[in-house]
Amino acid sequence: MNILVTTLGYSWHIVPEILGFTNPMQFPLYAQAEAVQEKISALGLSSVNECWVVTPDITPMLQNEFDALTAWAQHFRFILRVFPCCGVKEFSDERAIRLMRSWIYRIVLHASGLTAEGKLYLSLAGGRKTMSADMQEAANLFGCDKLLHVVAIAQLPEELRRNPKALMIEDFNPVSYKHIPPPS
Secondary structure (H helix, E strand, O other): OOEEEEEOOOOOOHHHHHHHHHOOOOOOOOOOOHHHHHHHHHHOOOOOOEEEEEEEOOOHHHHHHHHHHHHHHHHOOOEEEEEEEOOOOOOOOHHHHHHHHHHHHHHHHHHHHHOOOOOEEEEOOOOOHHHHHHHHHHHHHHOOOEEEOOOOHHHOOHHHHHOHHHHHHOOOOHHHHOOOOOOO
16 A cells, blocks of 8 residues: 655645645646656656545634545545544644644554555645654654655646636646646
8 A cells, every 4th residue: 555644734735736746647737747747757656545634633724624625535536534633723832743743753653554565655745834844754763755745836827826626626627737846
């Protein structure tokens, strides 16, 4: 089994962006972006079977992001597992940051055990900077096959920034995205 573990905050579209990189045949976001296609080929990425999303506790505001992400995943019949860190709603104190760090480490450790015969990719793209730093440290502690990041939504074409939900699900036209810079 191949698993992508990512953190997520208030930008649900980060998950389709990174899956467009790991699973280009299934999610053709970068199909017309030659530089991205070359990078995908050079890295020899294997498609992931599941995406695990690590997040703070799901607040009403965050629920909207997860509703959109869930609709997207259901549309593509893709396995998405969400791991909210119960009790962490804001990162206003050191205790919350430590709890989230511990949760990220636990999820990555569990995924690394399940991918012993497959691939484990970790994404730094979503959530708070502390969450990205913790994901990077989890990669150092437990290992992974690739540590990935995606372009910021501000660098994507205007029509995708205006209406990402419709473009990710119904109206997506990969020809419009020839000049998207590749994830790093």
